[in-house]
Amino acid sequence: MLDTVFHILKITVVVAIAAFFMVAINALIGVLTTLLFHNVIGEVLGILSCCLPFNAAAVFGALGLSCSAILSFLISKKIFDLTSWSVSTV
Amino acid sequence: MRWLKKVLRIIAILLPCFCCLALPHNTFAKSFVINTIPIAYPNKTLYDPFHITFSQLTYTAPKTWYIQYVLQDNKCTYDDFHDSTASTSTALQMGFSYVFDSSEALYPCKHLARISNSFYNESSLPNYVLGRPNFRSWDQYWYAYDGLYLFDYDTNNGLNRQSKLNFSDLFKTNDNPLTYSIPESMTLNTLPIGLLFPTQDTISAGSSIIVKGEYWVDGDSTTPASYGGTHSILVRGFLDSIRYANDSPSSFTINCSDRVYLDNGINFREFYCSGTSPYTFDTHYPVGLTFRSSLGQDSYSWYMENANKFVIDSFNVITNNDTTDGGLLNPSVSGGETINAPGNINSQLYHPGVESADYYQSLVDQFNFSFTNPFQPIFDLFTNGDACTQIPILAGMLNSTETEYCPWFDANTRNIVTPVVALSSVMLVFGFLVRWLGASSGNLFEDGGSGGGSMGKSTFIGKRGPNA
Numbered sequence: 001m002l003d004t005v006f007h008i009l010k011i012t013v014v015v016a017i018a019a020f021f022m023v024a025i026n027a028l029i030g031v032l033t034t035l036l037f038h039n040v041i042g043e044v045l046g047i048l049s050c051c052l053p054f055n056a057a058a059v060f061g062a063l064g065l066s067c068s069a070i071l072s073f074l075i076s077k078k079i080f081d082l083t084s085w086s087v088s089t090v
Numbered sequence: 091m092r093w094l095k096k097v098l099r100i101i102a103i104l105l106p107c108f109c110c111l112a113l114p115h116n117t118f119a120k121s122f123v124i125n126t127i128p129i130a131y132p133n134k135t136l137y138d139p140f141h142i143t144f145s146q147l148t149y150t151a152p153k154t155w156y157i158q159y160v161l162q163d164n165k166c167t168y169d170d171f172h173d174s175t176a177s178t179s180t181a182l183q184m185g186f187s188y189v190f191d192s193s194e195a196l197y198p199c200k201h202l203a204r205i206s207n208s209f210y211n212e213s214s215l216p217n218y219v220l221g222r223p224n225f226r227s228w229d230q231y232w233y234a235y236d237g238l239y240l241f242d243y244d245t246n247n248g249l250n251r252q253s254k255l256n257f258s259d260l261f262k263t264n265d266n267p268l269t270y271s272i273p274e275s276m277t278l279n280t281l282p283i284g285l286l287f288p289t290q291d292t293i294s295a296g297s298s299i300i301v302k303g304e305y306w307v308d309g310d311s312t313t314p315a316s317y318g319g320t321h322s323i324l325v326r327g328f329l330d331s332i333r334y335a336n337d338s339p340s341s342f343t344i345n346c347s348d349r350v351y352l353d354n355g356i357n358f359r360e361f362y363c364s365g366t367s368p369y370t371f372d373t374h375y376p377v378g379l380t381f382r383s384s385l386g387q388d389s390y391s392w393y394m395e396n397a398n399k400f401v402i403d404s405f406n407v408i409t410n411n412d413t414t415d416g417g418l419l420n421p422s423v424s425g426g427e428t429i430n431a432p433g434n435i436n437s438q439l440y441h442p443g444v445e446s447a448d449y450y451q452s453l454v455d456q457f458n459f460s461f462t463n464p465f466q467p468i469f470d471l472f473t474n475g476d477a478c479t480q481i482p483i484l485a486g487m488l489n490s491t492e493t494e495y496c497p498w499f500d501a502n503t504r505n506i507v508t509p510v511v512a513l514s515s516v517m518l519v520f521g522f523l524v525r526w527l528g529a530s531s532g533n534l535f536e537d538g539g540s541g542g543g544s545m546g547k548s549t550f551i552g553k554r555g556p557n558a
Contacts, residue, residue: 043483046481053503054512058508062471063515065516077097080097
């Protein structure tokens with residue numbers, strides 16, 4: 001019983017850490033985007049995106065969201081695994 | 091893999107909680123559509139006060155809305171407001187109409203007016219004209235407004251900005267040329283008309299300025315000869331600031347000659363003003379026109395109709411080959427530039443230094459760790475965002491006045507293709523992830539397993555197998 005409760009608590013903490021990392025990764029992506037594209041490069045890409053039949057900014061926003069979700073999931077998975085018990089037998 | 095299923099189950103349960111943590115304002119507030127098409131107006135009438143109608147709003151009555159003028163430096167606060175005249179309602183269309191009354195105190199940062207909600211029968215509106223109240227004078231200073239904010243209010247968060255209306259957007263129509271009227275009933279010496287010159291050129295000292303147009307005078311509908319007096323155009327330029335005192339040395343007057351004619355019982359007056367600018371104006375800052383008259387102001391309403399017919403020729407003199415009307419109608423312009431209407435106002439032109447401040451502020455804003463909705467990019471796929479892209483830097487490099495570039499494809503095509511492409515791409519990315527996870531879990535209990543790389547080697551749970 002205690003084991004189960006501890007397991008649930010650990011998963012909850014890991015999920016919270018994943019959420020935090022997701023926000024942090026989104027912020028870093030936003031900073032990188034601002035640094036790289038808030039200039040003439042961004043405007044040229046904006047002109048090129050006007051030639052496309054879809055809204056490239058929205059598509060890249062969705063891709064960025066999926067990448068940040070995957071990254072935060074992998075980080076939390078790593079944390080989970082590092083805190084897991086491993087029993088080795090000789 | 092059991093632990094993975096547990097994690098995914100927990101995430102699925104907690105998913106709605108992340109959405110609930112989103113801040114209330116500007117998260118799902120996509121339901122407010124401000125009618126950006128000017129209200130249809132008849133050809134030669136204009137009344138004060140004028141209306142801006144916000145149509146297609148979705149909200150639950152009763153609700154109070156607030157409007158605030160936006161100064162170009164956005165330094166206004168919300169600590170003052172006054173009640174507007176509420177409109178009665180016959181519910182045919184959701185929305186409300188805000189009445190800008192020129193008799194109100196025109197304090198620039200205190201233009202926050204509380205409007206009672208109303209369901210408005212738009213067909214019952216009089217034929218008001220959507221004007222451009224972008225110049226105001228108060229306390230001997232001029233302020234040029236860039237637009238207005240629409241707020242609502244709730245007890246938890248106070249005032250919430252829902253949308254912004256740029257005055258420059260109001261005049262982007264498909265009509266050629268753009269037309270608008272300046273709507274105020276004025277005592278001319280106190281509420282001047284304002285026009286902005288969005289030219290890229292500098293009005294040099296000594297250059298000629300020619301302004302022509304026509305206006306309509308209410309009141310006497312019988313004899314045009316009763317109108318006399320002198321008329322002039324007062325030109326005010328903001329040499330280095332958006333504010334300038336009334337008695338600034340950068341204002342000068344050019345005199346007008348005019349002609350009155352009677353049409354359908356209404357007197358119309360055409361004017362032709364010519365003068366020379368004694369100052370050099372950098373037109374990155376607003377240069378405004380004020381129409382002044384020495385006629386009595388109490389009885390009549392003045393306005394400048396067809397302001398798009400103003401011809402600003404700062405380099406050449408307008409010549410006219412038509413000798414029948416004294417040169418007021420259908421002039422031919424030898425060279426120079428005809429400005430139909432200042433429809434390409436770009437507020438960035440007025441404050442070149444603001445752009446760098448916005449850049450650093452946007453960097454700082456990225457580290458605002460308020461927990462907004464992390465799934466907003468998914469919702470943005472289905473919204474009709476501003477499709478046109480702003481290219482002020484490229485426009486400056488190419489010496490072009492067009493700072494906006496619009497897509498080749500129409501909105502209907504983009505609204506369908508965008509979510510399809512985006513969701514397909516996201517599914518593809520997640521497919522690779524699942525494939526990788528599956529490969530790594532297949533070699534989970536093998537020492538030195540090749541699947542999954544380093545993650546496969548380090549994620550041993552339970553007993554290790556004997557070394558190979």
